[in-house]
Amino acid sequence: MHKGIGVSPGVVVGVAYRVESVLGSGEPQTLDNAARIPEEVARFDRAVEDTTAELETFVQRIALELGTPAADIFKSHLQIVNDPELTARVHAGIEKQRLTAFSALQVVMNAYAAQFARIDQEYFRERITDVRDVMTRIGSHLTRKPGAADNGNGSVDSHPGDEPVILVAHEILPSQAMNLGDLPIAAIVTEIGGSTSHAAILARSRGIPAVSGVENIMNDVVAGDLMVVDGREGHVIVRPDREATAAYRKVQREFFNFKDSLIANRDLPAVSCDGTQVELLANINNLADANAADTVGATGVGLFRTEYLFLTHHDVPGEEEQYEYYRQIVLNSPNKTATIRTLDLGGDKTVPYLGRRNEPNPFMGWRSIRIFFDNPKLLVTQIRAILRAGRHGKVSMLFPMITTVEELRRLNTMVKEAKNNLKREGVPFADDVKTGVMVEVPAAAVCIDALLRETDFISIGSNDLIQYLVAADRDNPKVAHLCEPLSPSIFRVIHMVLEACQRTGTPVTVCGEMAGQARSALVLFGMGLRRFSMSPAFIPQVKALISSVTTAQAERFAHHVLQLSTNEEIRTYLSERLREVSSVLEAIDFA
Numbered sequence: 001m002h003k004g005i006g007v008s009p010g011v012v013v014g015v016a017y018r019v020e021s022v023l024g025s026g027e028p029q030t031l032d033n034a035a036r037i038p039e040e041v042a043r044f045d046r047a048v049e050d051t052t053a054e055l056e057t058f059v060q061r062i063a064l065e066l067g068t069p070a071a072d073i074f075k076s077h078l079q080i081v082n083d084p085e086l087t088a089r090v091h092a093g094i095e096k097q098r099l100t101a102f103s104a105l106q107v108v109m110n111a112y113a114a115q116f117a118r119i120d121q122e123y124f125r126e127r128i129t130d131v132r133d134v135m136t137r138i139g140s141h142l143t144r145k146p147g148a149a150d151n152g153n154g155s156v157d158s159h160p161g162d163e164p165v166i167l168v169a170h171e172i173l174p175s176q177a178m179n180l181g182d183l184p185i186a187a188i189v190t191e192i193g194g195s196t197s198h199a200a201i202l203a204r205s206r207g208i209p210a211v212s213g214v215e216n217i218m219n220d221v222v223a224g225d226l227m228v229v230d231g232r233e234g235h236v237i238v239r240p241d242r243e244a245t246a247a248y249r250k251v252q253r254e255f256f257n258f259k260d261s262l263i264a265n266r267d268l269p270a271v272s273c274d275g276t277q278v279e280l281l282a283n284i285n286n287l288a289d290a291n292a293a294d295t296v297g298a299t300g301v302g303l304f305r306t307e308y309l310f311l312t313h314h315d316v317p318g319e320e321e322q323y324e325y326y327r328q329i330v331l332n333s334p335n336k337t338a339t340i341r342t343l344d345l346g347g348d349k350t351v352p353y354l355g356r357r358n359e360p361n362p363f364m365g366w367r368s369i370r371i372f373f374d375n376p377k378l379l380v381t382q383i384r385a386i387l388r389a390g391r392h393g394k395v396s397m398l399f400p401m402i403t404t405v406e407e408l409r410r411l412n413t414m415v416k417e418a419k420n421n422l423k424r425e426g427v428p429f430a431d432d433v434k435t436g437v438m439v440e441v442p443a444a445a446v447c448i449d450a451l452l453r454e455t456d457f458i459s460i461g462s463n464d465l466i467q468y469l470v471a472a473d474r475d476n477p478k479v480a481h482l483c484e485p486l487s488p489s490i491f492r493v494i495h496m497v498l499e500a501c502q503r504t505g506t507p508v509t510v511c512g513e514m515a516g517q518a519r520s521a522l523v524l525f526g527m528g529l530r531r532f533s534m535s536p537a538f539i540p541q542v543k544a545l546i547s548s549v550t551t552a553q554a555e556r557f558a559h560h561v562l563q564l565s566t567n568e569e570i571r572t573y574l575s576e577r578l579r580e581v582s583s584v585l586e587a588i589d590f591a
Helices: 019-025 034-066 068-081 086-098 101-117 122-126 128-143 172-179 198-205 244-267 287-295 306-309 320-333 369-374 377-393 407-427 442-446 448-452 464-471 487-502 518-526 535-547 551-561 565-583 583-588
Strands: 004-010 009-017 165-169 185-188 210-212 226-230 237-240 279-284 299-307 337-341 392-400 434-439 457-460 508-510 531-534
Touching: 004 407, 009 185, 009 244, 019 165, 034 068, 034 086, 034 101, 034 128, 034 165, 034 287, 068 128, 068 244, 068 320, 086 101, 086 337, 101 128, 101 434, 165 226, 172 320, 185 198, 185 226, 198 535, 210 226, 226 244, 237 244, 244 535, 279 287, 279 535, 287 299, 287 320, 287 535, 299 531, 320 377, 320 535, 369 377, 369 407, 377 392, 377 407, 392 535, 407 434, 434 442, 434 448, 442 448, 442 464, 442 487, 448 457, 457 487, 487 508, 487 551, 487 565, 518 535, 518 551, 518 565, 551 565
Parallel strands: 009 165, 165 185, 185 210, 279 299, 279 531, 299 337, 337 392, 392 434, 434 457, 457 508, 508 531
Antiparallel strands: 004 210, 009 226, 226 237
16 A cells, blocks of 8 residues: 555556656567668658758747747757767667667767756756756657657657556656647656646546655556556555455446536536636636536636647747637637636646746746746737637637736736737637736735736736645645645635725626636635636536535635635534535545
């Protein structure tokens, strides 16, 4: 039995599938016939030529989009890919050790990594990142097959068939999460991360159980091992005995039968026992999520994370490509209603074409809106694409990571200028696109009254708000326990923001993971929140929760929570109240 953090509820018994095999690492492969050596050398040379052509186009594109300094990063990559020493080493691995081209590339990469690690100067040690980036590009061309998608990690993923698997990984990064989209994953287990890590968000968006923060699980699991994952209790059992397997399979059936029964409320309104109506919106990353939101009965998309479009590109998506993608998102969103968030890159979500900055704490540094004030062309392109997509439905534009009123005024000016330019160019766009602020930095919450005078709506991003409020990285297992949504400080700050919005009549949504967790949703409803945005998988159970209480009940619960002093007091109290409201919902809540 391994213990971790339950981040997505449910129980699954299944077969382990280690992330390395998904992402293409493994033991070096040799050629079975020496006659294949010239062919393999030629295959590597073609991959180098293809990578060179790709980078040359890339440099031109980046220079136009972001300017010469950003393009210079990739000019150095061109030097690396055409380095005679790199080519000679890979050729030697193929010719002398009979390695496949891809394995020879891996061996050379490992040798470079060891060589760079011995260098004293930090600047030169960090250049290994550029070398790895180039070799990944070459590797992607070596493994690419007609019609196959490059996974960005040096190989094309080989699917384990149609049988659902339990994905076991050290960590799942945002770009990796996108590449895992088509795998039949039944559950996820990671060594690091907490309830708001990307592995957790991926799991909840699919409605599958997940456990994060399971130390050393990779050392104990072999591909094909039978495993049990309990996403509520945070338990992971490797190679369970027959009795435990039978018991957990029974719980698994009961859990999924209950979830299936909740889907029956898809067409029912989200309304409390005494008639108070709420909006249940969906957080989405892509078109598949938009369709899922419609399936479970969401009334719209409360948060479309546009950065996932950028994470799957080797370069900057242009205005036309962005416009077309946003148009499709809007058309496929429930009621053609979508709030589109501008790029929220930085921290753990990075793209090479913005350059790499070594920061001691990237979550507190150059990220999100701060990046795009330094790259205004990129942000203006996105703003224009969103305004154009606004013609196809009810669209709002949401700005993340706002800290000051000055930032918001600058953004509002950029939107106004974009509208004027589109009008002057004769390009059709929606003039009625509302603009809003994401409250996730404590400074924004404290100065909420000033921000409300400059914006159309507010969206509270509880995931980042929590980690910034408690000064703890949510993906660091040593401090992830501090990122507790059921805490006095979080509820009091959110209550302050909600009261300010209620005073001014400003629409407000909570779009973090708290919105989809039954205990915290109960309190938010009692505080007066009427717009919840969450992973689509959680909409049916939140709808069931709201329909099980009266407004007065929820208000009484919220008032009591605001008087409590500790996390444990709040957790105990809300567990008892939720059990009174619905013992079944209490059993599957994971907060």
